[in-house]
Amino acid sequence: xxxxxxxxxxxxxxxxxxxxxxxxxxxxxxxxxxxxxxxxxxxxxxxxxxxxxxxxxxxxxxxxxxxxxxxxxxxxxxxxxxxxxxxxxxxxxxxxxxxxxxxxxxxxxxxxxxxxxxxxxxxxxxxxxxxxxxxxxxxxxxxxxxxxxxxxxxxxxxxxxxxxxxxxxxxxxxxxxxxxxxxxxxxxxxxxxxxxxxxxxxxxxxxx
Numbered sequence: 001x002x003x004x005x006x007x008x009x010x011x012x013x014x015x016x017x018x019x020x021x022x023x024x025x026x027x028x029x030x031x032x033x034x035x036x037x038x039x040x041x042x043x044x045x046x047x048x049x050x051x052x053x054x055x056x057x058x059x060x061x062x063x064x065x066x067x068x069x070x071x072x073x074x075x076x077x078x079x080x081x082x083x084x085x086x087x088x089x090x091x092x093x094x095x096x097x098x099x100x101x102x103x104x105x106x107x108x109x110x111x112x113x114x115x116x117x118x119x120x121x122x123x124x125x126x127x128x129x130x131x132x133x134x135x136x137x138x139x140x141x142x143x144x145x146x147x148x149x150x151x152x153x154x155x156x157x158x159x160x161x162x163x164x165x166x167x168x169x170x171x172x173x174x175x176x177x178x179x180x181x182x183x184x185x186x187x188x189x190x191x192x193x194x195x196x197x198x199x200x201x202x203x204x205x206x207x208x
Contacts, residue, residue, distance in 0.1 A: 002179075005186060006193055010165035010202035013174040015158075017189065022179045023051045026091040027135030029127060029173075033144060034097035038064055038074050038081065043145035045097075052095065053087035060097060075099050077108060078118040080126055092137070094130055098123050100142035103149070116142060116153070120160045128172040135175040143185050150182075154189035158200060166201035 003019035022030055022044070032048040034040070038060035040049030049057050063081055064074035075081055077099050085092040101108040101115035108115060119141055127133050140157050142148040161178065164171045180186050197204060 004206065005180065005190065007205045007208070008162060008200060008202045009205045009208075010162055012167075012170050013165045013176070014205065015161050015165060015176045015178060015202075017178045017180060019181065019186075020179060021181065022048065022137050022139055023088055023091065025137045025177050025179060027137045027175070027177065028093045028133040029096055029130065029136045030085060030088065030092040030094070031096045031098055031123060031136065031138035031141070033139060033141050033146070034060075034075060034080075034099050035102070036073060036075050036077055036099050038097055044139050048088075048095070051088055052085060055086045056083060056095070059083045059086075077101060078115055078122055080119075080122055082126065082130070096123060096126055098141060100146060101148065103142065103147045104145075112142075112148060113152075113156070116148065116156055117160055120164070124164055124171060131172070133173045135177065136173050137177045137179060139179050139181075140185065143182070150185045150188040151192060154185060155192040155196065158189070158193065158196075162201045 005017040007014055007016045032045050034045050035042055040046055040057045067074050080096050080098040083095050085095050098119055100119045101112045103109040103112055143153050161176050
């Protein structure tokens with residue numbers, strides 16, 4: 001069983017931060033941290049494409065080709081596209097390919113505090129659009145090869161997801177599994193959670 005690092009229950013649902021790999025869990029939606037070319041060639045996105053099979057890469061390539069026909073970018077920063085889970089269909093119903101800020105690029109790094117919340121806002125809008133969602137499984141967006149600063153990113157990620165679970169409007173899901181593996185990110189997330197626990201929405205239910 002995957003290690004549970006923390007759990008926090010809000011008005012509409014729970015955020016659980018767990019260990020392991022995303023494909024070891026299950027839910028209606030899996031989120032993969034894509035690049036703006038939807039190439040499936042970097043970091044966690046490449047691993048998810050490998051698990052889902054060549055058909056997923058073919059699907060995202062076809063999306064890119066269709067976008068080029070109308071002179072549009074394949075998938076701009078903060079936006080997302082949806083595909084079948086293909087070989088992961090025994091665990092998920094949809095895969096959301098979400099493009100977060102790439103902090104290796106100076107222009108995106110300067111705007112990262114705006115781009116990451118916008119990325120999640122577009123993900124949440126997509127979840128509402130898909131409907132019939134109970135569980136969302138996702139690695140932390142932009143915290144891998146896109147090099148978002150971990151301490152800042154850990155706090156912002158918690159703020160965004162918990163705030164959405166505690167908002168007036170129902171978020172469209174009941175459980176968000178944030179799947180983490182990078183030890184540095186886990187350490188930073190634990191630190192900011194401990195330092196800011198009384199400021200986060202909801203109630204700690206890690207030991208429940």
